Amino acid sequence: MEERLIKNYTEILEHELVPAMGCTEPIAIAYAAASARKLLSEEVKHIDLCCSGNIIKNVKAVTVPNSGGQKGMQVAAILGVLGGDADKKLEVLSTVTDADREKCKSLVNTGFCKVGFEEDVPKLYIRVEVSGENHKVRLDIADQHSNIVLMEKDGEVLYKEGGEDKQDVLSTGGDRSLMSLKGIIEYADTVNLDEVAPTLQRQIDMNMAISQEGLDNAWGARVGKTILETWGHDVKSCACARAAAGSDARMSGCPLPVVINSGSGNQGITVSMPVVEYAKSLEVSKEKLYRSLIVSNLVSVYIKHYIGALSAFCGAVSASCGAGAGITYMCGGDYHKIGKTISNTLGNVGGIVCDGAKPSCAAKIASSVHAAILAHSMSMKDQGFNGGEGIVDEDIENTIKNIGYIGKVGMLSTDREILNVMTDQVDVDSCL
Template identity: 50%
Template structure:
């Protein structure tokens, strides 16, 4: 792809928008970010807090440990962390630097300050409103549609910032409809490496580090360790294990950053770490590793875009297909092998539901990466799922449209039922 092609710069910008560092699960961190901005706007320590959140936010915050809080969980902990210790200028690294004294202050704040939580039914799938009060004064912040998209800042009835909001619109981001597998392949195999190197170096450094941390220490259900105990000599197992271990750590309070993909650290880990493991095993050049990661990341974004940021469709599924695409390239596959890998992978694991961020995400990641690897190995052995097999249609783009429809529209009621189950638990 020539640099003069409009897609070239668009693809660079899409990567810059999606491959950003975040510390902790991104939905709790978005809440912390809203809390930090609200506190700064108020200019006082709040004596009352109200959090309004869509069901999908509640689902993804309920069970995950918020980093730098002394292993606190849930909405109260997330918003409190932002109010007490957050640096709003850091966005998704808003609570990356917290002192032991501030952790104690968080616990005291949660004891002393009433925090009201309200479920926002209807409207945007991704919706957070944090209102903080001090006496008669208040400040309100709303984040909608994606994690750093502040659409409202208000203080004492005066609107300081206001952006129009339509359900699940991402108007502030580069047009994702420019993505398709043929052009993603063209871009990944021809891009000037210097245009993506800094982004990918950060992804490699952060995501491998947290995967190694997950293997070293005790996090969650230790899915990564379990997999290595089963057969650590097999690169296919190591690829799954390393990705799972990163999630083990991240879902269970590890205070290390992750470079995310499509708004999710788990998806960032899933789409990158298995590709890095295979690149090391195969001894490929740095250039080939960068190209494989470019391919895997853009494929994951392409799969995820029509589904939306939050859904009952597990985000690791698309990221596992993206990892499969990168691995297929590393193993010598061309566009045809990559496309069939993606279709096969999605046909295998598209039934995995998202029931919030928590320890079992690591096991789902392992299954999704396994499907990506299996999808490639099927095709090179003359096997594939064909159009008419369930949600598979002839042509990769048609299948991706089906997956998007399933994840966004078909699973709406599933998402609502999952949220009801989790709220009642």
């Protein structure tokens, strides 16, 4: 494999597999608020927060991590201002104290933070304006959860993406246009594991810890616990339960960090936990586990690259495609079988919609992982869905592009209507 391609895939892994605390959308709001407060350099008297519809959708019903059970955009912004550490980026709220949580509760309903909806902006967009006694700061985030694109203080532009001091996240995060399924498999086969093992082991350790927390305690809807209590403890059940349990805890405010994938903690848990469970059951080497995780992570990133950061397409599906591909690779599957696993998964659960971050995400993860395991079992027997059947194409690369088009373009109106329903902007009865 060409050295430039090896380097590119390594950069993608290092850029994507980073720790984050809780659901990444409220964390992004908190990061923006904490960064704005740091720039203000005085006590914040008022916050104005405007976000894209997809940010609103993903923050509305999820518990803000380390908040003591509080929910919502205002809570995320206020906690970011009160106790957030901007230098920690997606772990910004790890420094929040009991005093910060109590003060946040007292400020939420006072008008201290006003929230608005911003139209005609990227799907992932946050604008925070913080005002003090003497100064005012505006800070914008777009496209990626920690990608600051604008900083202003007292009307003066201090930084704007595209300017001479531009720090392009993607310039150091790898070129997704160079990705292919064959390239991912070749990279997994040949990369020197010393270059990526620390990143992969951190993913295993952190995601296993929050998964275990979800199994040990009563978080969320207890999807993971329910699976083990009712389905048994074979590897298929454990793979679904482990992934769901991590989401159970994460969606309900567990402060443990998660190593994310495609900007999502849920997707980071989904690509890793099923692969780890199969590695334990099959008693494969640590090297085989790492190489399988490379396939899982990169397949998920590859599919999500076409869909975009946030959409009405449930990211648990693309992440489960990655997990299924990683399991097939672990079991000796070649390019053809790995491609079949992805096609079989998309042909089954490609229609799951995202209606925001919340406890039911754990169930969607369990369903998607279950579909991916079925897809893996079918592909190992050379069984699956054929080209021309629905969105499935003979060429797996085209199937992936098909689902990318559906998620990015075809579901735009679906995304808007989901948001309308969630924010009570439509009289459903009158439309039926």
